[in-house]
Amino acid sequence: MALLVVGSLAFDSIKTPSGHVDRILGGSATYFSLAASYFTQVRVVAVVGDDFTAEHEAVLTRRGVSTEGIEHARGNTFFWSGEYGENFNEAKTLTTELNVFENFRPRIPQQYLDTEFLFLANIDPVLQADVRRQMKDTRLVGGDTMNYWINRKPRELTETVKLIDLLLINDTETKMMAGDSSLPRAANKVLARGPRGLVVKHGEYGATIFFREGAFGIGTHPFRAPALPLDEVRDPTGAGDSFAGGFMGYIASQGELNREVLKRAMFYGGVMGSFAVECFGPERLTKLTREEIDARFQIFRELTHLDHEST
Amino acid sequence: MALLVVGSLAFDSIKTPSGHVDRILGGSATYFSLAASYFTQVRVVAVVGDDFTAEHEAVLTRRGVSTEGIEHARGNTFFWSGEYGENFNEAKTLTTELNVFENFRPRIPQQYLDTEFLFLANIDPVLQADVRRQMKDTRLVGGDTMNYWINRKPRELTETVKLIDLLLINDTETKMMAGDSSLPRAANKVLARGPRGLVVKHGEYGATIFFREGAFGIGTHPFRAPALPLDEVRDPTGAGDSFAGGFMGYIASQGELNREVLKRAMFYGGVMGSFAVECFGPERLTKLTREEIDARFQIFRELTHLDHEST
Numbered sequence: 001m002a003l004l005v006v007g008s009l010a011f012d013s014i015k016t017p018s019g020h021v022d023r024i025l026g027g028s029a030t031y032f033s034l035a036a037s038y039f040t041q042v043r044v045v046a047v048v049g050d051d052f053t054a055e056h057e058a059v060l061t062r063r064g065v066s067t068e069g070i071e072h073a074r075g076n077t078f079f080w081s082g083e084y085g086e087n088f089n090e091a092k093t094l095t096t097e098l099n100v101f102e103n104f105r106p107r108i109p110q111q112y113l114d115t116e117f118l119f120l121a122n123i124d125p126v127l128q129a130d131v132r133r134q135m136k137d138t139r140l141v142g143g144d145t146m147n148y149w150i151n152r153k154p155r156e157l158t159e160t161v162k163l164i165d166l167l168l169i170n171d172t173e174t175k176m177m178a179g180d181s182s183l184p185r186a187a188n189k190v191l192a193r194g195p196r197g198l199v200v201k202h203g204e205y206g207a208t209i210f211f212r213e214g215a216f217g218i219g220t221h222p223f224r225a226p227a228l229p230l231d232e233v234r235d236p237t238g239a240g241d242s243f244a245g246g247f248m249g250y251i252a253s254q255g256e257l258n259r260e261v262l263k264r265a266m267f268y269g270g271v272m273g274s275f276a277v278e279c280f281g282p283e284r285l286t287k288l289t290r291e292e293i294d295a296r297f298q299i300f301r302e303l304t305h306l307d308h309e310s311t
Numbered sequence: 312m313a314l315l316v317v318g319s320l321a322f323d324s325i326k327t328p329s330g331h332v333d334r335i336l337g338g339s340a341t342y343f344s345l346a347a348s349y350f351t352q353v354r355v356v357a358v359v360g361d362d363f364t365a366e367h368e369a370v371l372t373r374r375g376v377s378t379e380g381i382e383h384a385r386g387n388t389f390f391w392s393g394e395y396g397e398n399f400n401e402a403k404t405l406t407t408e409l410n411v412f413e414n415f416r417p418r419i420p421q422q423y424l425d426t427e428f429l430f431l432a433n434i435d436p437v438l439q440a441d442v443r444r445q446m447k448d449t450r451l452v453g454g455d456t457m458n459y460w461i462n463r464k465p466r467e468l469t470e471t472v473k474l475i476d477l478l479l480i481n482d483t484e485t486k487m488m489a490g491d492s493s494l495p496r497a498a499n500k501v502l503a504r505g506p507r508g509l510v511v512k513h514g515e516y517g518a519t520i521f522f523r524e525g526a527f528g529i530g531t532h533p534f535r536a537p538a539l540p541l542d543e544v545r546d547p548t549g550a551g552d553s554f555a556g557g558f559m560g561y562i563a564s565q566g567e568l569n570r571e572v573l574k575r576a577m578f579y580g581g582v583m584g585s586f587a588v589e590c591f592g593p594e595r596l597t598k599l600t601r602e603e604i605d606a607r608f609q610i611f612r613e614l615t616h617l618d619h620e621s622t
Contacts, residue, residue, distance in 0.1 A: 086492040087492075181397040181398075182541075182542060182543065182544070183515065183540065184540040184541060184542050185542050185543075187540075188542075202516055204494065205513055205516035205517070206516070206535075208540060210540075221610075221613055221614065222540055222614060223613075223614060223615070224517075224537050224540075224614050224615055226535050229494065229495040229498075229519060229521075229533055229535075230493075230495060231493060231495050231496050231499075232493065232496070233493070260617070260618050263617055263618075264617060267617065299532075301617065302532055302534075303532065303533060303534060303535050304534070304535055304615045304616070305615070305616055305617070306571070306574055306575060306578065306612065306616070307571050307574075
């Protein structure tokens with residue numbers, strides 16, 4: 001089934017201990033839609049400027065991503081530059097030029113309104129809620145947010161979170177949102193605000209999904225997926241969005257939503273995140289095959305599973 | 312088969328956000344031997360002072376731990392007091408009184424010399440090496456160390472690490488020992504110095520075992536075991552030693568050493584660590600049953616395993 005993402009298309013300049021790149025295609029919607037494109041039909045709603053060319057758009061369309069929802073505005077596309085030190089968990093932002101993104105008011109094209117699965121990437125929670133309300137027939141809504149909105153728009157975010165079925169954030173954001181330093185306790189407090197599931201991303205340690213009691217009819221036992229121990233992380237930009245793309249893309253590809261589907265979605269999220277960080281920008285996500293993805297899924301299984309026989 | 316641990320017996324005063332305790336039984340050998348006692352016959356070599364009573368010794372003997380190797384010296388037992396804030400990963404040490412531990416020169420009793428499995432808890436690497444050399448017939452040696460020795464006695468530690476088959480340390484120690492900020496790369500550098508396996512403990516995120524190429528004849532794929540998401544960690548003291556106790560205890564209980572045994576040992580390590588942190592001091596480890604341990608093992612499996620059928 002189809003999956004719609006509303007987020008950013010951007011140009012990024014990135015410096016890491018492995019090298020640097022200038023003004024390459026980036027943004028949450030780019031990483032998300034490329035990662036999800038290996039699982040399901042993906043549709044993008046975003047805004048770009050005059051510097052976004054047909055060649056940039058082709059990066060998405062070559063992966064079968066529907067780009068009719070991309071709004072072309074006068075001015076430049078969102079630009080971000082940042083630098084990572086040895087600690088890959090946090091980027092040091094050097095420049096943020098919102099450009100056309102500053103006045104972005106997402107409008108969902110008529111032909112997208114029946115999309116079954118929706119992902120609200122990290123944008124203003126007011127806009128996220130507005131999109132959610134336009135999409136009345138959506139079966140399942142995933143969403144992301146960040147420190148900035150937790151601090152600046154806590155009330156608006158609280159309203160938006162009620163409209164999200166599966167929230168994907170990291171450890172720090174979870175603890176900050178809940179005001180609790182124990183992750184499992186913080187996770188339960190966030191779930192009490194509305195989402196049925198909360199995916200907490202732990203960076204190189206993987207991610208854990210926590211469930212609200214009664215949600216999906218599958219009990220409250222959490223589930224943890226690993227990340228791949230990689231000798232070299234070249235560029236962590238987009239890892240979280242790629243995780244979300246693999247996670248939501250796999251869910252959208254399945255007929256029903258049960259515990260096993262969500263568990264496997266966690267693994268596919270980790271798999272797509274592990275590919276994303278191997279190269280600068282989204283390059284690695286543009287030319288994968290489903291066979292490579294499933295081979296890495298098996299590596300994730302090998303990394304975590306006891307043998308079946310010796311239960 | 313029997314398992315010998317050489318380490319510290321101590322009294323600890325501990326303060327955490329959950330409360331505080333004064334002068335309770337602690338030390339690496341206490342946590343290790345209690346955790347391991349559910350799997351195999353455990354023998355302890357350590358030193359204590361006049362303040363270590365028959366009642367303290369009974370905490371160990373009631374679990375079937377052999378205490379004939381405990382040396383009684385004049386003076387007080389090793390005393391440590393520390394405090395944990397919201398970040399449970401690091402204790403703030405308030406007092407360290409080495410007391411009788413200062414002149415500890417471990418002597419292995421004659422009747423222990425044939426012990427098949429040995430664990431060198433975190434003590435001076437020179438003493439660790441000395442113990443290793445006394446134990447000529449040991450089949451497998453596990454060991455721990457810490458920042459202090461990595462910084463103060465790097466050359467001595469390098470020699471000791473050559474004598475250890477399975478080294479158990481945390482992320483920071485691994486990176487520090489290797490001088491590399493990438494964990495998988497650092498792990499391989501540490502393995503190049505001698506150990507056949509390296510267990511890196513990630514605190515609340517579990518632990519990963521890395522293998523030296525050709526070691527145990529099981530390839531080099533790492534394996535990751537989770538930690539349990541616990542609403543309340545009351546006292547993290549001894550979590551690493553309890554992990555080591557579960558890990559080495561399970562290995563010692565098995566006839567052969569293969570990949571599956573090591574994987575399950577990682578799970579049992581996590582299980583014993585999760586029990587340790589539920590109460591102050593080693594209390595929780597004194598009255599478990601193997602049934603409780605195996606029930607928690609199943610929770611760890613549920614936390615990480617996809618269903619078997621849908622491979």
